[in-house]
Amino acid sequence: MSVLNLSSLRPPSDAGLEELGQLAVTLSARLTRSHAEETAAIIANALAQIVEVMRCSRCRVIEFDPAGCVACVHLARTTGREGSADCATCDERWLTDRLTRGDVVTMADSLPGGTAASMMRAPRPGAFVAVPARIAGQTVCALVVESATAQRRWPQALIERLQLLAELIGATLQRARHEVVLRANVSTIEQLNARLEADNTYLKEEIKAHHDFDDIVGDSAPLRLALSRLAQVAPTNSTVLLTGPTGAGKELFARAVHERSRRRARPLVRVNCAALPPTLVESELFGHEKGAFTGAVALRQGRFELADGGTIFLDEIGDLTPDIQVKFLRVLQEGEFERVGSSRTTRVDVRLIAATHHDLQMAVAEGRFRADLYYRLSVYPIRLPSLHERADDVPRLVWYFIHRHQRELGRQITKVPQSVMQALQDHAWPGNVRELENVVERAMIRSEGDTLYLDDPLTVVRKNGPAPDVPDNLDAVQRQHIEAVLERCRWRINGAGNAAERLGIHPNTLRFRMKKLGIAVPRQLRHHLPSTPTN
Numbered sequence: 180m181s182v183l184n185l186s187s188l189r190p191p192s193d194a195g196l197e198e199l200g201q202l203a204v205t206l207s208a209r210l211t212r213s214h215a216e217e218t219a220a221i222i223a224n225a226l227a228q229i230v231e232v233m234r235c236s237r238c239r240v241i242e243f244d245p246a247g248c249v250a251c252v253h254l255a256r257t258t259g260r261e262g263s264a265d266c267a268t269c270d271e272r273w274l275t276d277r278l279t280r281g282d283v284v285t286m287a288d289s290l291p292g293g294t295a296a297s298m299m300r301a302p303r304p305g306a307f308v309a310v311p312a313r314i315a316g317q318t319v320c321a322l323v324v325e326s327a328t329a330q331r332r333w334p335q336a337l338i339e340r341l342q343l344l345a346e347l348i349g350a351t352l353q354r355a356r357h358e359v360v361l362r363a364n365v366s367t368i369e370q371l372n373a374r375l376e377a378d379n380t381y382l383k384e385e386i387k388a389h390h391d392f393d394d395i396v397g398d399s400a401p402l403r404l405a406l407s408r409l410a411q412v413a414p415t416n417s418t419v420l421l422t423g424p425t426g427a428g429k430e431l432f433a434r435a436v437h438e439r440s441r442r443r444a445r446p447l448v449r450v451n452c453a454a455l456p457p458t459l460v461e462s463e464l465f466g467h468e469k470g471a472f473t474g475a476v477a478l479r480q481g482r483f484e485l486a487d488g489g490t491i492f493l494d495e496i497g498d499l500t501p502d503i504q505v506k507f508l509r510v511l512q513e514g515e516f517e518r519v520g521s522s523r524t525t526r527v528d529v530r531l532i533a534a535t536h537h538d539l540q541m542a543v544a545e546g547r548f549r550a551d552l553y554y555r556l557s558v559y560p561i562r563l564p565s566l567h568e569r570a571d572d573v574p575r576l577v578w579y580f581i582h583r584h585q586r587e588l589g590r591q592i593t594k595v596p597q598s599v600m601q602a603l604q605d606h607a608w609p610g611n612v613r614e615l616e617n618v619v620e621r622a623m624i625r626s627e628g629d630t631l632y633l634d635d636p637l638t639v640v641r642k643n644g645p646a647p648d649v650p651d652n653l654d655a656v657q658r659q660h661i662e663a664v665l666e667r668c669r670w671r672i673n674g675a676g677n678a679a680e681r682l683g684i685h686p687n688t689l690r691f692r693m694k695k696l697g698i699a700v701p702r703q704l705r706h707h708l709p710s711t712p713t714n
């Protein structure tokens with residue numbers, strides 16, 4: 180930034196009016212084109228020129244904040260040193276009080292009203308003039324010119340020139356303040372827009388899937404116990420650990436906890452830890468900076484930032500790697516983390532719901548899961564019962580899935596034979612509710628009328644006594660079960676109470692299975708059965 184060279188000007192008069200006028204014109208042009216960052220340097224340059232033109236001891240600009248307190252002092256001296264003081268000291272209160280009221284203060288050789296010169300911050304000044312700049316009824320700053328000469332006049336024309344300079348500087352300071360505030364507001368708006376865009380992106384991903392928060396169907400005792408624990412913990416901010424077999428409905432429970440909490444106005448962000456590659460888990464959870472790694476073309480907010488103020492659901496948390504477990508523990512304990520490629524700490528307020536089908540206590544004993552993380556997660560564990568434990572809920576679930584899928588499948592199922600329902604209740608359901616839904620949907624596709632028939636026979640699991648000795652091959656299991664049912668029905672396929680109805684499938688489907696599996700009617704019974712298959 181260049182400094183005006185006034186050394187070629189004629190020696191200033193006592194007033195220096197012409198030089199001050201030229202300075203005002205030049206200063207106005209420079210301040211008009213300046214940015215907030217340049218304001219302090221331009222003011223320091225102008226003060227140095229005022230000292231040179233007026234041949235005074237020093238020149239100051241005192242900045243006032245909106246409350247009328249001194250915020251900053253810009254200073255130039257005859258020695259050419261430029262700088263700024265932090266603030267005026269309290270022994271200048273008399274002067275600053277006058278200036279904030281809008282008074283022009285002048286002194287020739289003594290302070291007005293008999294005020295002792297020792298009350299000023301500097302040693303006894305010879306003379307000074309202080310001119311305030313007021314904008315919208317408020318003093319923004321004051322220009323103070325001090326002279327070591329004991330006798331010096333301050334004519335009105337000179338005061339008017341100084342008033343013009345003070346107002347130019349005051350207007351620039353006010354504009355710089357507004358610019359700083361505007362930039363801060365723009366930054367805040369950009370951050371909020373980024374947050375809203377990230378939320379919107381996530382919600383668009385989530386809306387692709389159908390979610391009904393009343394999907395927890397059933398009234399069995401094990402389910403009621405789990406729901407009662409859910410109702411107790413949902414209104415709190417405590418961490419919840421959902422345990423149970425795969426397909427038992429852990430995500431439905433997580434959504435039910437969130438919807439019944441004080442955070443329901445903010446999103447529930449879901450992360451399947453088992454589905455993320457180990458190299459992307461940290462970036463997915465905590466986000467990354469632009470250029471943090473190959474392919475990081477833009478800043479990305481992690482799932483914890485998206486869930487700020489809401490809830491994050493970490494499914495299959497038992498699959499987290501040990502290094503991610505350490506960073507995850509820090510988020511739980513302190514609520515802070517760093518994005519990948521950043522050293523800046525980000526703080527979030529998130530409620531955690533975790534879920535796993537693993538036995539975490541055994542994983543801790545085997546050294547595969549951190550004990551301190553396990554204790555932080557298991558603040559309030561809820562065990563979800565398997566479908567085999569709640570067989571009484573199977574009929575309600577079957578009808579729920581029928582009503583849920585029949586419109587999209589173009590079916591109108593109104594009947595479920597007792598044999599079909601009994602087969603569904605007796606099944607082991609290793610895949611739990613998810614497997615039951617798939618079986619019902621497949622049966623609906625197979626059933627063209629108003630009655631539900633199973634596409635494949637289900638293996639009966641005896642609830643009491645030792646488990647039957649069954650082969651490992653699936654076809655062999657089906658063959659063994661179909662032959663057992665046919666034997667009990669004396670190899671009759673059609674009719675009420677016979678094999679097809681007991682298996683819950685259509686008679687033609689049973690005949691197809693028998694042919695595929697190589698099941699033949701015993702020779703001694705062939706003459707008792709119809710020679711031509713009928714429906």
